[in-house]
Amino acid sequence: MLEINNLKVSTNGKLILNGISLSFSDKKVYAIMGPNGSGKTTLAYSIMGHPDYRVEEGKIFLNGEDITQLQPHERAKKGMFLGFQNPVEIQGLPVLSFLKATYTSVKNSNVSTYVFNKLLKSKLEEVGFGSELLNRNVNEGLSGGERKKLEVIQMYVLEPTHVILDEIDSGLDVDSLESVAKAIKSYHTKYSSSLILVTHYARILRYITPDKVIVISGGRAVAEGGPELADKIDREGYGWLQQVEGS
Ligand SMILES: Nc1ncnc2c1ncn2[C@@H]1O[C@H](COP(=O)(O)OP(=O)(O)O)[C@@H](O)[C@H]1O
Ligand SMILES: [Mg+2]
Secondary structure (H helix, E strand, C coil): CCCEEEEEEEEEEEEEEEEEEECCCCCCCCCCCCCCCCCCCHHHHHHCCCCEEEEEEEEEEECCEEEECCCHHHHHHHCEEEECCCCCCCCCCCCHHHHHHHHHHCCCCCCCCCHHHHHHHHHHHCCCCCHHHHEEECCCCCCHHHHHHHHHHHHHHHHHCCCCCCCCCCCCHHHHHHHHHHHHHHHHHCCCCCEECCCCCCHHCCCCCCEEEEEEEECCEEECCHHHHHHHHHHHCCHHHHHHHHH
8 A cells, every 4th residue: 555645746856746646445446537737757756766856844654654755766665666667777787787786786686697598588478579679778778668678677677566657658659559468467466566657648547447547636636536537537537637736
């Protein structure tokens, strides 16, 4: 169970999250939607403990433990994972070395290269993507879609229990969207994690049905509902929010 309680977060001196309270139960799927600039990425970063995002008020609990002050790597060790909206390029760092280093750090496990490569091979079979990305450097020259696939591969390797994926569907063509969505769904089913999908569009939610859709606007959670809310947003956009917020 992941809970955020009255969270107020600022960055560069500007208050972005304005008192958000949400709870994410195990084995459930949540979709977080909202207009551009509404604070979705800030929420994802804050949950993961990004140092540029300052918690002014409120708390974050993981299975009852207050993790508000923990560093991102400490949260990762507790089973949290954030797939970035815009994964950054790390020039000259081979994907294999990167994955092994993060695995070693998050799992506190000093595996040999031989053992790790075997593990990686079985993970790739599970995830259902080809192995081409393993021969590249981290995000260097990768397309938007390939970057997102690499985030999903990382998730499979690290085996987190609480997963947040920030716009994992952006930059994917139709075929990649389907394979990425299937990989995420099957991960969620196997490892029974709580899954938070930050997304602009309902299209990924056609493959992974959310238990709850939460709409964020102006740094607040302003509406929630079932999967039909995502379809309404796809059809109508966010114009109706003004009425909700004004009421
Ligand atoms: N590092 C930052 N410095 C200044 N403003 C930021 C920073 N990060 C986010 N913001 C601002 O916070 C607001 C919310 O941004 P973000 O969380 O990225 O929204 P979303 O992901 O919903 O599009 C925006 O107005 C954005 O410009
Ligand atoms: Mg964002």
